[in-house]
Structure formats: structure tokens, C-alpha cells
Amino acid sequence: MVFKPDENNGIKKKYPSFLDWRQKGCVTPIKDQGNCGSCWAFAAAGAIESALCIQQQKQQQQQQQQQHQQQQQQQEEEGWQQQQQLTFQQSPFPPPPQQQQDYPHHHHHQQQQQQQQQHNQQQHNQQQHNQQQQQQQEEEGTFLHRLSEQMLVDCSTSFGNNGCNGGLLEAAFNFVAANGLCFEENYKYRAKEGPCLSGTARCRHRPLKEMLQQQQQQQQRQRKQQQQRKQQQATAAGETAAAAAAAAAAAAEFSVAAPMAVLLCLFSLLPTGGGQQSEQQQQQQQQQQQQQ
Template sequence: MARYSMGFLVALALCACMLSALAARDLTDDSSTIARHEQWMAKYGRVYSDAAEKARRLEVFKANVEFIESVNAANDKFWLEANQFADMTNDEFRATHTGYKLPVGGSKGQKMTGFRYANVSLDALPTSVDWRTKGAVTPVKDQGQCGCCWAFSTVASMEGIVQLSTGTLISLSEQELVDCDTSDNGCGGGLMDNAFEFIVQNGGLTTETNYPYTGTDGTCNSNRASSSAASIKGHEDVPANDEASLQKAVAAQPVSVALDGGDDLFRFYKGGVLSGDCGTDLDHGVTVVGYGVADDGKKFWVIKNSWGTSWGEDGYIRMERDIADKQGLCGLAMQPSYPTA
């Protein structure tokens, strides 16, 4: 029979205790993740088809939470949260909640030649602008699981210029664009410039009340669409990759922009001034409704999104402006455009 020293037995016992503790910690961590996922499901009313689907979603949720917590631990300028998209993979999210699509070839095609704010002096611009406080922005809307961000971006910037031109803020119909604008592809994606052109040719848009949003592709209801509530004369592009020009335009009216909305920094944003390493794969249309300067001196854009008020800062995001990359944070300076009245 083998003989062991008292020291060896003590060390063996300590090792066993340590292994038990590690196992218990892992179990606790798993239990904590499961409990957190259950709480998240209850908060967002999420129900899965079966146990296998729930287990798969739990793993996606866990990976997303780890990313969110790592970002939050690394900075104090902005923060992320496990929001309503936390159980979706990045590919799934991009396929259902974005929808900005350039034509084949990656170009908007015909370019608007005019930029009416070209000769505006930057020194003459106000330090901050917020079109929400001027009554030119309707409440935040929610595109749901329909890839028609392009329609929401188009409508938001049109609502702004109509209010600035007429003094009346009218909530206009995204669903009319989804159903009737055949130059775009409804929930399958589209382009704000195309939508502006459709509105010009169509003689305007009707109201949200008259042609309410359904979140699905539908057949154009010509009776509802024939009742135009507001119109625009045309549209123009802001010079690409030029945040100074974008500031000139935003100082005058809300502006539609495309950005990388599928980037996880943007997807899980909750508050603060977003900055850092964000992608430039343009897939999401939003609307810049202002700009300002934070208490720490960081310049930012104020952007209206279309993912409901529970996302971000009551449906809005502040994003760092005048960054070194000419394309702008998440590519927001690459394809800006706006309607003209």
C-alpha cells in the first residue's frame, strides 16, 4: 500500500477544494446567465418555439452580453445595454432591422449636382442645433422587423422641411413609400434618394393616420395614397465624406444619412456620445436632427432612429462628429441627402 506524507495529503485536499470551488463558480455563472436571460425574455415578451431554439438563443444572448460588458468596462463616455436585439446574431439583425441598400455597383447612380449650403460660413453656424426643440421632429417611430429604414429616414427629413416651410408638423406615411414606391423594395430595402424622387413624382405623401404603418409589404392603396398632405420640390446630396458640409446642411434642416447600423456598438447603444471603432458597411438609414458639444468638449451629432423609444436615448443616439476618418463615425458622412421645398 502506498504511503503519502501529511503535507501531500493536505495539498491534495486543498487542490480538491479549489476544483470544487471552480466547478461551483462555473455552475453559478451558468445559472446567472440563464436567470438573466429569463428576466430579459420576460421584459421583452420573448417566447421560443422549443427548448433547442431557447438553448441556441441563450448562447447568442451570452455572447452579446459579454461584448456589451467588455465595451462598458473599457470606457466611460458611452454605454451599451442588452436591449431587445440581444438574442439575435449580427446577420439576423442586419437582415430584419436595417434596410439601406445601394444599387448594384455600390453607387447611388445619378447625383444631385446642387448643394445649396456650399457657401455658408462655418463660423456663422450656431454652436448647437436641435430641431426637436424647434418643433420640426415627430415622435420616434418603430420600423419593427421590416427592412424599410430608408422610408423612415426619408419621411423624417421630409417632415422637418415641411414644418420649416409651412410652420405645421405633420406625421407622414412610411407605409405609402413601402407599398407604392416601386423604385425601392419595401421591407427588402431601399434608398432615400429614390424615395425623395418618388415623392416628387407622386405629388407628395399622405399622413400617417390616413395610411398607417403595418410593418409588412403591401399592395399600394391608391385611394389612401391619392390624399396628399405635404410635398417637396426636389432633393440634393451633401458632398460625401465632409462633416463640415453636413454641419452646414443640418444647421438648416434635418438630413437623411446612411450608416453602419448593424455594427454592434450602434446596435446595443444606450447612452452617452458614441465613439470608437465602428464599421462603414452602410446598411441603415437614419436622420440627423441636430448637433452639439458635450460637457467634456466632445462634438456630437443628434440622430433620430426608427427602432422605437426603448432603444438608445429615448430612440435617439448621439454620435461623435468631426472625427479623423472623413467618412464619419459608422460612415455617417458618406451618403447624406435632404429634400428641398
């Protein structure tokens, strides 16, 4: 399958004159099922090859993004350090007296060192970029693994399939979920039924089963993280509720204590009994003086 772009489509961007999709990991070579009713096995294996390819490409993209972020962070840190050194060297304060004679030469030498460091860093980054491109080109075409249809024909009868006499996709997927699927190079297609060889040494590596195990482990980690977050939220909510209860209790105490304090204050302003007796004595003295 070859892709040839139309010359009259008005697209200005340059594209290659042809593109072999097999080298890009999009299709496998042509397969022939022969005189065997195993179309269900080819359909199931093709769907699984596609799912496995997509999963591996996602993993590679995530790894590339992480590497790119780490490189950016490292470059930012190195740039910050160089800027700090340059700021220190361009300080308006004069150098100590013992360094004043050699200071211009020293400053020029420092600038040359910085330029050389920047040049070396650029070369290093370019080399890393070239290596990544080369590695990506080498990995293209290896994502789409060729899986064994013959293993489905020979080994999935206990799941409801009938080998060359037909089968169901659902039964094939159930078999693969339980047992995985070998590479075609280790379990080649023969266009006829035969004994199941999935237990042999050449069929130990089963990428789909490993991928399913990784997904299950990832799901378990995600569930564990969710449980931890819920526990943390519950703990924080409990602490908030306890603080609210303490605040309510303090407010209740204040609502009782405040009126009592006001009453005590008012009582303190009232005249005492001794004061009333002194007023009566004064009135009696005034009456006696008037009688006299």
C-alpha cells in the first residue's frame, strides 16, 4: 500500500513523493488464510495488533514528553546559573585592589568561557535531537507486531471456536484475555488445524497478556491513589468538623458568659447598703439642725 499525494491539491507544504505505511507501523504484510475458515482469527488478531500498536505509541509519546520536559528544566537551570554568573561579573562595584590590574583580562576570559559553554551546550542539544530522530526512525515499523492467528485456530476450541470451521470474535477475545497471543514468527500460520503449541518454549513471550497485566497494575495504582485521596479528604473534613464544633462550643459559652458579665457590671454600678445608711444619717442631722 503506497500513498502518493496529489500534485494539484494546492498544498504548499513539501511531502515525500511516496509513503510506505508498513515502515510507519500502520499495516502488516498481506496475509492469506488459505483453504481454512479462519477469517474470525485474522479479524481478532488484526484488532488486537491495532490496540497493541496504539498503546505502545502512547507510552512512547509519554516517555518523549517526559524526556523533553526534563531537558527543558535542565536547560532553564543552566541558563539561570549562567545568568547569575554574568550578573555577578557585570556588577558595578569595583574589584578588590589586588585584582584591579588583572580585572579586564579576567573579565574577557570569563566571557569567552561563557560563550564556549553556550556553544558546547547547543552542540550537545543538537546531538541529542539527532539521536532521538534516528532512534524514532529505527523504531518506526516495529510498533505493529504480527500476532499468531494459528494459535487462535489451534487453541481456542475450549472457548467455543471451531478452528477452520469458523469461530466468533467474542470467543477469540475471551481466549486472548485469558491466555495472551504469541508472535506470528514464533507460531506461524499453516492454514489448517493442528495441536495447540502455546505451551512450548517459543511461545512464552505474549505481548498482549503483558500489556493487560500492566493495565491492571495501573488501574490498581489509580484505585489506591483515589482511596488515599478520599481518606485524606475525610481526615481534612473531620478536622474541619471538629474545629467547627469547638467554635460552636466557644460561641455558646460566650452567649452565656456575656449576659452574666453585663449583669455583674450593672450590679457593680448600683449603690451599696452602706451608702443608703449614710444618706439617712445626713437627713437626720439636717432635721436636728433645723429644729435647733
